[in-house]
Amino acid sequence: MKKNIRDFDLNNKRVIIRVDFNVPIKDGVITDDNRIRESLKTINYAISNGAKVILMSHLGRVKTEEDKEKNTLKPVADRLSELLGKKVVFVGETSGAILEEAIYNLQNGDVLLMENTRYEDLDGKKESGNDPELGAYWASLGDIYINDAFGTAHRAHASNVGIASHLDNGIGFLIEKELDNLDKAVNDPVRPFTVILGGAKVSDKIGVITNLVEKADYILIGGGMMFTFLKAQGYEIGSSLLDEESLDFCKEMLDKYPNKIILPVDCVCTNEISDNGEYRAARISDIHKDEIGADICLQTIELFKSYLQNSKTIVWNGPLGAFEYDKFSQGTKDILAALANLDATVIIGGGDTASSAINFGYKDSFTHISTGGGASLELLEGKELPGIAIINDK
Ligand code: ADP
Ligand code: MG
Numbered sequence: 001m002k003k004n005i006r007d008f009d010l011n012n013k014r015v016i017i018r019v020d021f022n023v024p025i026k027d028g029v030i031t032d033d034n035r036i037r038e039s040l041k042t043i044n045y046a047i048s049n050g051a052k053v054i055l056m057s058h059l060g061r062v063k064t065e066e067d068k069e070k071n072t073l074k075p076v077a078d079r080l081s082e083l084l085g086k087k088v089v090f091v092g093e094t095s096g097a098i099l100e101e102a103i104y105n106l107q108n109g110d111v112l113l114m115e116n117t118r119y120e121d122l123d124g125k126k127e128s129g130n131d132p133e134l135g136a137y138w139a140s141l142g143d144i145y146i147n148d149a150f151g152t153a154h155r156a157h158a159s160n161v162g163i164a165s166h167l168d169n170g171i172g173f174l175i176e177k178e179l180d181n182l183d184k185a186v187n188d189p190v191r192p193f194t195v196i197l198g199g200a201k202v203s204d205k206i207g208v209i210t211n212l213v214e215k216a217d218y219i220l221i222g223g224g225m226m227f228t229f230l231k232a233q234g235y236e237i238g239s240s241l242l243d244e245e246s247l248d249f250c251k252e253m254l255d256k257y258p259n260k261i262i263l264p265v266d267c268v269c270t271n272e273i274s275d276n277g278e279y280r281a282a283r284i285s286d287i288h289k290d291e292i293g294a295d296i297c298l299q300t301i302e303l304f305k306s307y308l309q310n311s312k313t314i315v316w317n318g319p320l321g322a323f324e325y326d327k328f329s330q331g332t333k334d335i336l337a338a339l340a341n342l343d344a345t346v347i348i349g350g351g352d353t354a355s356s357a358i359n360f361g362y363k364d365s366f367t368h369i370s371t372g373g374g375a376s377l378e379l380l381e382g383k384e385l386p387g388i389a390i391i392n393d394k
Contacts, residue, residue, distance in 0.1 A: 002179070003170035003392045005042060005146050011050035012108055016142035017042060017172060018159050018387075020149040020371075021057035021076045021113075030079050035151070038371055040083060042148045042172035043111065047084075052106035054142055055080075055113045056159050057149065058127065062118040077113045084111065094119045095137060103141055117159040127158045135162020148172025153387035154375040160387040169391050174371070179388070181368035182315075182379045185347045189313035191217055196304070196335065198223025199318025199352065202246035207381035208317060213257055218311075220262045220304050222296045222320035222331060229254065229263055235284055238269070238291040262307060264300035267293040268330070273322050295321025296331035305338045314339060317350040317380060332356055340365040349376035 008015075019039040024031045046053045060071040077090035089112040093099045102112055120127040126134040135158040139145065145167040147153070147160050153175065156162075163169075171179075185193075195216040197205060202225040213219060221229055224241035231237045232250035253261055263284075269291040270279040281297045282288075296304070308314060316339070320331035336357055339346050346366040348357050351373030358369065370376040378385055 001394045002176075002388065003394050004176060005045060005170050005172050007170055007394065008144055008168075010046055010144065013051055013143040014054060014103065014106070014141065015046050015051040015144045015146060016054045016056060016138070016163060016167070017046060017146045018149045018163070019043070019055055019057050019172075020151040020174075021055075021073060021080075022059050022151060023076065025059075025075055028075055030075055033079055033083070035371065036076060036080055036083060038174050039148060039172075042146065042174060043084065045173065046146070047086075047109050047111065050108040052103070052108060053111040054103060054106075055111065056117050056138070057113075058118045058152065058157075058159070059116045060118070062116065062121050065122070068116075068119060068122070071116050071118070073113060073116050080111075080113065086111065088113055091115060100141065117157070120158070128155070130156050130158050130162050132162065134158040136166055139163045139166035142167060145169040146172045147387055147391060148174045149387070150175050150178045150370075150375055151372045152375070153372065153385040154378040154383070156386040161390045164387075164390040171388065171391055175388065177368070178370060178372065178376075178379075181347055182349060182370055182376060185313055185315050185345055186212065186215060186380065186382075189215070190345065191313065192311045193313040193315075194218045194220065194307055194311040196220045196222070196314065196316040196320070197318050198225065198320040198332075199350070200224040200241060202228045202243040202250060205318065206246065206249060207383070208377060209253065211382035212315070212380065213253065213260065216260070216315075218260055218262055218307050219257075220307060222264060222300070222304075223318045224322075225318070226264050226267075226296070227293055229261070230284055233263070236287055236289065237293065238287045238289050240287065240291070240293040262303070264296045265303060266297040266299045268295040268297050268321065268328060270294050270328075273325065273328065275325060279327060294325075295328040301331055301334045304335060308335070308338055308342065308344075311342070311344055313345045313347075314342070315347045315349065315380070317348075317353055317377065319352055319356050323352075323356050329356075329360075333360055336360055336362050336365075349380060
């Protein structure tokens with residue numbers, strides 16, 4: 001068990017909390033503040049326990065001097081202040097006397113947000129490359145380190161692995177929630193345990209398939225990746241997405257797990273994946289040479305539902321069709337609706353899968369929607385995330 005923010009006496013301590021404030025900003029305005037909201041529980045806990053709270057986060061990438069202005073955390077400080085209902089001291093520096101003095105002046109319960117950690121990337125990628133001196137310097141600004149940035153936990157940066165290696169440390173409530181849900185669902189599931197996999201390419205998901213095929217009772221395959229599996233079975237897939245280099249992998253999986261891997265029986269075919277173009281329902285044995293499969297269709301939706309209805313744990317990664325287009329979103333929508341009515345543990349992971357669930361109106365319908373894109377995928381792959389591995393056990 002990882003040490004947790006609850007395991008510390010925070011009173012009168014300088015507590016560095018690494019949060020994930022990597023929010024979308026357009027013309028200086030935050031277009032989605034979900035990531036800020038997700039961090040409030042940990043920040044509020046630290047405030048009410050008398051900590052001097054020092055927040056660090058990255059925002060976007062900083063490669064040139066011009067990127068700095070675009071990626072300042074100033075708008076985040078303003079929004080955070082509104083959400084907390086209290087003043088947030090924003091320091092537009094990532095090192096030096098001004099930052100150090102502002103930290104020195106903090107009273108118990110005060111909150112300070114330091115400028116974008118990736119400003120330090122301009123001079124030799126010090127943040128992203130986990131420069132040891134930078135990690136040691138940032139650690140010197142605090143007494144305790146709490147990592148609550150799940151979205152970057154799969155990367156070893158100075159602001160997570162670097163600082164944590166110098167300070168007594170623990171995880172925050174967001175990372176705790178992610179681990180409790182994702183880790184438990186995958187490694188200690190109530191059965192039957194069914195995995196739904198979709199998305200674009202098989203090659204992006206080989207690690208996920210390899211890890212989960214051993215643990216799950218069924219794997220339902222949709223999305224673009226279904227066509228490489230169908231091709232491996234000898235079907236004509238027309239101009240559908242084909243991941244040539246993964247064909248042998250798909251064959252091997254189908255040979256080894258013929259009753260576990262469940263493939264679609266029909267799909268929505270089109271001449272182009274766009275708002276234009278015609279489309280029709282087709283059996284998978286009837287895809288024409290010039291057609292592209294863009295979604296699963298009615299009989300597959302029913303087939304998938306029959307597996308889901310009996311499942312007690314369901315993990316879903318990867319949309320089942322090109323859901324960005326209304327006419328290819330039915331499979332994803334119908335399966336979301338079916339899952340919302342189940343009495344089962346339902347975990348949604350992956351950037352596009354999570355945003356489709358939220359945008360289609362299912363934000364509060366499931367056990368857990370993971371907030372990390374790459375980090376959730378790596379957990380599903382069974383990998384240890386460096387930003388979590390470095391945290392002390394209890
Ligand atoms: P996640 O971000 O949840 O891990 P992915 O990035 O793997 O998911 O997959 C999402 C992408 O897969 C979407 O852009 C979607 O349009 C695409 N996709 C799904 N089905 C198809 C399909 N049949 N053909 C082409 N692209 C597809
Ligand atoms: Mg994606």
